[in-house]
Amino acid sequence: MNYKELIPxxxxxxxxxxxxxxxxxxxxxxxxxxxxxxxxxxxxxKAVRRIVETAVEIELAYLTVYAFSTENWRRxxxxxxxxxxxxxxxxxxxxDELNKNNVNIRFIGSKKELSKKYNKKVIETCKKSWNNNGLxxxxxxxxxxxxxxLDAIQEIVADSKSGKLLEAEINENKVNEYLYxxxxxxxxxxxxxxxxxxxxxxxxxxxxxxxxxxxxxxxPDFSRRDFIKAxxxxxxxxxxxxxxx
Ligand code: IPE
Ligand code: IPE
Ligand code: MG
Numbered sequence: 001m002n003y004k005e006l007i008p009x010x011x012x013x014x015x016x017x018x019x020x021x022x023x024x025x026x027x028x029x030x031x032x033x034x035x036x037x038x039x040x041x042x043x044x045x046k047a048v049r050r051i052v053e054t055a056v057e058i059e060l061a062y063l064t065v066y067a068f069s070t071e072n073w074r075r076x077x078x079x080x081x082x083x084x085x086x087x088x089x090x091x092x093x094x095x096d097e098l099n100k101n102n103v104n105i106r107f108i109g110s111k112k113e114l115s116k117k118y119n120k121k122v123i124e125t126c127k128k129s130w131n132n133n134g135l136x137x138x139x140x141x142x143x144x145x146x147x148x149x150l151d152a153i154q155e156i157v158a159d160s161k162s163g164k165l166l167e168a169e170i171n172e173n174k175v176n177e178y179l180y181x182x183x184x185x186x187x188x189x190x191x192x193x194x195x196x197x198x199x200x201x202x203x204x205x206x207x208x209x210x211x212x213x214x215x216x217x218x219x220p221d222f223s224r225r226d227f228i229k230a231x232x233x234x235x236x237x238x239x240x241x242x243x244x245x
Contacts, residue, residue, distance in 0.1 A: 003054070003224040010058060010228065014235050016188035018062035019055070020210070022202055023048070025194025025218030032218070038082045043220035045090050054224045055135050056101045058231075062136045062184055066202050070110060070144030084114075087141060088121065095125050102134030108180035109143035110151065136184065143180070145204030152178035181206055189234045191227075193219045211237050 023044060030040030048065060055063045067087055073080060091105075098105055105126050111119045122141075155178050159165035165174075176182060186206045192198075195216040199207065213230040215222075 006228040017185045018187045020064040020187035022192040023219040029218040029220040064138040066140045102132045104132040105137045107141045109141045144201045
């Protein structure tokens, strides 16, 4: 069955509000095809395009894709600079098409290790989409869950010291307001490709009650059909949140 035939099987009432994806396996895909790692990343961008289009088609509200982690700086200088450039070039190349599709795009993550020029260009480009009210697409760029919590804690302490925030006001909802994902629903479904079954520092606070879906498929091979299948599987699950039923 192709993905077009699978779409009507989705229960529109039970669509996840937010899907987050750990796009893993570009390097192994390149190895398999006897290509250089950077070609794996290029093929990975094509897969992002496909999945964003499908998310728009099914009217998903939020999609977060993990593009570059705070730990990915440990890779070779060549790979890191290629990835930074590829992510920027893809954003610039795709912004008009994203706009046409009513997608609202933003980058979430730490600005710290990225240059001023880079951060400025990201905001400038994303801004063009901020009046759109279709899919909210988050690109997790220089993102780390621990870094996000650390940033939040530092801001909370600063606001508490200045009197802007009272100690009694600090609860889970308040912490949410200090995260990069402020105002967004938690991910209902987290997908990871390539056979690894770990979070790798992705949305560690927000995924406390997420459902997980793992596949051995490498990210560049991840199809529209795989995406719909993950959602169909999610729709069969019973979420209990610690309650009896
Ligand atoms: C995911 O693919 C992309 C990024 C982490 C940027 P990898 O580059 O991690 O691919 P593998 O895990 O080496 O196959
Ligand atoms: C996670 O993949 C980060 C991204 C997909 C951007 P990695 O390939 O960096 O994760 P590990 O090192 O296998 O945990
Ligand atoms: Mg990897």
